[in-house]
Amino acid sequence: MRTLETLVGGEWVASADWIDVLDPADVRTPVARVPALTAKDVTRAFDHAERGFAVWKRTSPFERARIFTDAARLIRERVEEIAADVTAENGKTLTEATGETLKAADFLEYYAGLARQGYGTLLHDVRPHHRTHTQREPIGVILVISPWNDPLITPARKLAPLLATGNAAVFKPATETPVSGLHFARALHDAGLPAGVLNVVTGRTAEIEEALLDDPRIVGITFTGSNAVGNRIRRRLADRNVRFQGELGGKNASVVLKDADLPAAAKAVVAAAFGQAGQRCTATSRVVVERPVYEEFTRLLVAEVERLKVGPGSDPATTLCPLSSAKQRDSVLADLAGAVEQGATVLTGGHADTEGERAHGCYVQPTVLGDVTPETAIWREEVFGPVLVLRAVAGFDAAVEAVNDSGFGLAAAVFTRDLACAHRFVDEAECGQVAVNSTTTGWDVHLPFGGFHDSGTAYKEQGEEVLRFSTRVKTVAVHFGG
Incomplete structure (x- = not known):
């Protein structure tokens, strides 16, 4: 059984307590163990994210794109190792796990390209001698909560756009399947992601839920999981100015x-x-x-x-x-x-x-x-x-x-x-x-993804639509004389 550390503040850290990761094909022997972080550890992760955001939002989008491109290359080079771990902790076939790994690299490559583009629109202004435009800006520290069923592609789908647009993240992978998300974090770290921009909180949700959800520095939460949990998070945020992106159930x-x-x-x-x-x-x-x-x-x-x-x-x-x-x-x-x-x-x-x-x-x-x-x-x-x-x-x-x-x-x-x-x-x-005449299952990274009614919130994932969640719009008018 391997012992893995988690990424907080740009460093790989351990803990005094550990969580065993089981193989659903044979639950008798754990395949890995990861740190069970405490509530204090979670608060420290937000401390690092706050500092990381201050650096990352001012980082050149071309540098962000370089880091993403290098991380995608590392994931492709490590595809066999990563896919084997996806299969070991989640159970899906190696073919499915390999596809998931390569799709995670696709997300990084797509949003590397998008990071290089301008975010904004030039607008007509009724006033003479004015030039008016909008520009998109990152919103801050975002909490990412991903499920166990797609332990690599869901973190990639969520983290790639919000990091590409200059936000920082505290990422909570599912307790049952944390290893895949750690692979994604390691690729970004090895590619040169600045300290604190991405922090991975492994732990038992019941022990760290309050620290995770109630930190005052959170400006957005993106969650994929059950309606029961999603609605509980939504109620918890009701009196706070926090964006909530939920990808919930389906029938x-x-x-x-x-x-x-x-x-x-x-x-x-x-x-x-x-x-x-x-x-x-x-x-x-x-x-x-x-x-x-x-x-x-x-x-x-x-x-x-x-x-x-x-x-x-x-x-x-x-x-x-x-x-x-x-x-x-x-x-x-x-x-x-x-x-x-x-x-x-x-x-x-x-x-x-x-x-x-x-x-x-x-x-x-x-x-x-x-x-x-x-x-x-x-x-x-x-x-x-x-x-x-x-x-x-x-x-x-x-x-x-x-x-x-x-x-x-x-x-x-x-x-x-x-x-x-x-x-x-x-x-x-x-x-x-x-x-x-095709399947209902998810499609490519540039296609907007999300449901209606109880299947999710108004914020879509994937493509350019996700920018509505991960950025805010500022309108700027410049009077140039006359």
């Missing part, structure tokens, strides 16, 4: 119309539903099928699901990895049991996988449920596991109604050969991400 639906290419739709839905064992906020979890093709599509879908190979992420043959913890596995199994009690039918899967060496891991068989109605809890509540529910509807209008029958609004997809239906779906689906 994403894919619609299969009767004219769709059914085999292609089945393959796409399986990829969207069972990648990372369904532990993605954008994963398809509901499938709405036009009734004339319901039976045929169900047969094709179940056959695709049953081709998935359950196993450890480190095995190249694995196509469905374990869930990320025993707690998550047990939560998914409880949701499945509740669905069956409410009348759902298990078409395939539906139970834990404890075969052979998998007995010591967090495995759940990929599951498809039929006979699901709008009244079934699993139709509405996020499961965050390898579970897909099917429902037949009469036609296009009923399909759109079923998609929008949710408190969430993150992602949706439609499979059809009818261009008119495709455009209607894009206009009528109440979601922040809409796909046609």
Whole structure:
């Protein structure tokens, strides 16, 4: 088991207490341990961030871009080591972990380019002899809280834009998966990021929550996680002038119309539903099928699901990895049991996988449920596991109604050969991400990302849209005589 230090104030620090990091493929032996920082340590991290911001906001954007480009190069050079650690602590397959690692480098490269661009617009002024413009400025010290399901790409998605625009950060990775985020921090540190600009707080949330959330120097919090925690943070910030960017839950639906290419739709839905064992906020979890093709599509879908190979992420043959913890596995199994009690039918899967060496891991068989109605809890509540529910509807209008029958609004997809239906779906689906004949899962770094309704806040991630969160706008008028 490796002992890792965390980055605070430009130095790698240890602690008197440690947190074990477990491999969900076999939870018997920890794969690493990281410092369990205290509330006093958190306050010191904010001290360093405050000082780091004073330096970083005045650092040339060309120097910021150089650091980001060098950090991206280091991540690409270390891709095998980093991907292995992503798999070891999270469980996802090496293919998924490698893709996540390379995408983290993409974020750094994209925002290195964006850092070099000007932030602002020249505006007409009604007054003669005036030249007026806007300029964007960093807002200050931002708290970044990331989840366990994407332990590298989510920190990259959040940290790259806010650091590129001159802010400083205190970063709290998920307690279960801190190693991946430490790799990202190390790449930036090794590339020459000034001390204090990025500080990584590893620790038990319950012990440091007050110090994390209540520090008066926080000007923004970006959080990805459950609605319950996100709403608790939002309430805590209610009387403070602190920006909150939340990427929360989803109950994403894919619609299969009767004219769709059914085999292609089945393959796409399986990829969207069972990648990372369904532990993605954008994963398809509901499938709405036009009734004339319901039976045929169900047969094709179940056959695709049953081709998935359950196993450890480190095995190249694995196509469905374990869930990320025993707690998550047990939560998914409880949701499945509740669905069956409410009348759902298990078409395939539906139970834990404890075969052979998998007995010591967090495995759940990929599951498809039929006979699901709008009244079934699993139709509405996020499961965050390898579970897909099917429902037949009469036609296009009923399909759109079923998609929008949710408190969430993150992602949706439609499979059809009818261009008119495709455009209607894009206009009528109440979601922040809409796909046609493709998966609901997240897309490239330059594309705005975020949901509607209970899936998130108004601040988008990715692309240039994220600048609305990480910068403030100043309007400047210059009178030049006359």
